[in-house]
């Protein structure tokens with residue numbers, strides 16, 4: 248061994264072990280191909296007031312490429328709307344890597360599902376009028392920071408937008424994260440089935456990616472933010488597309504997803520998107536959709552006004568249609584989006600997206616280890632339905648239609 252044995256023993260004795268510092272038995276809140284996440288409290292200050300922490304045990308052992316990338320990336324980044332890495336623990340005996348983050352009680356995936364199930368039961372959720380605007384403002388601030396540091400997110404979706412809970416000093420603040428599921432396919436072309444049985448959704452993927460664009464860009468992140476904005480307004484994924492069980496092809500071209508986009512947005516004309524014919528999968532597009540005449544009367548304005556009564560002249564709609572420009576060159580940068588009139592008009596965006604409203608969402612459920620095995624009915628159920636995110640599916644919202652719903656929402 249290159250280090251003196253006594254010295255090694257001394258170092259090992261005094262090294263803080265993660266299990267000594269944190270209580271995390273039975274407190275698993277997330278699990279995916281990247282590892283698992285626990286909701287913990289430091290053992291030292293036992294009083295409940297201290298904030299919670301999220302402890303992520305990275306999958307595998309030793310410094311894998313993805314562990315290195317995550318640590319190298321996160322330790323350089325510091326912004327109020329980006330998840331912050333507090334500490335790294337290297338367990339020398341097991342060569343396990345643990346990452347410590349501030350704990351976020353909520354995320355947009357669970358919040359939007361809560362709103363949607365409340366609507367189904369006609370029990371409205373009372374939210375501040377600037378709720379969507381506040382969330383959008385903070386997502387754009389976080390992405391502006393990442394983009395100005397030449398960090399692309401590449402997998403923005405509601406599940407990756409965390410929101411701090413009532414017990415956090417940063418109550419109601421948005422934190423952009425990456426639960427790491429789609430981290431595995433850096434290049435848009437990696438065959439899905441090779442990676443992970445968890446079926447990833449294409450609902451937030453920009454049209455140029457679906458048509459074979461070979462590189463991620465900032466504009467691809469802005470498209471996803473447009474999809475998230477629409478979903479915050481309607482409580483429905485804008486480009487929802489049923490997912491086949493097993494996506495065999497490794498091709499990025501997904502006809503059903505493109506069909507859904509065209510049936511909302513209309514079909515892009517030469518004027519709308521000059522570079523469209525230069526995309527690798529343009530041939531497939533023409534073969535499947537011809538000149539797109541069948542989508543001639545569709546448009547985002549028609550979709551949003553007919554389905555959700557949204558005014559095409561509102562600044563909210565104007566920003567949404569800028570973000571969802573089919574041609575990536577026509578999408579605003581994060582900074583240009585932040586300068587949009589939408590954010591200058593009343594009501595202004597707030598630092599706490601809940602303002603002084605009670606937070607209606609429940610806390611995250613703990614995942615029991617029993618469900619770790621493959622034949623757990625919940626897993627099979629989600630697996631058969633092509634669950635779109637291992638972590639999120641474990642936190643399936645409990646329907647709130649049950650009578651025992653507390654009349655006053657407690658946070």
Ligand SMILES: Cc1ccc(-n2nc(C(C)(C)C)cc2NC(=O)NCCO)cc1
Nearest residue numbers: 313316317330400423424425426427430
């Ligand atoms: C392999 C790997 C996995 C996740 C990240 N990553 N990237 C980000 C951005 C938002 C700064 C882009 C955040 C993270 N990691 C996390 O959010 N980790 C906490 C839950 O796993 C980086 C690399």
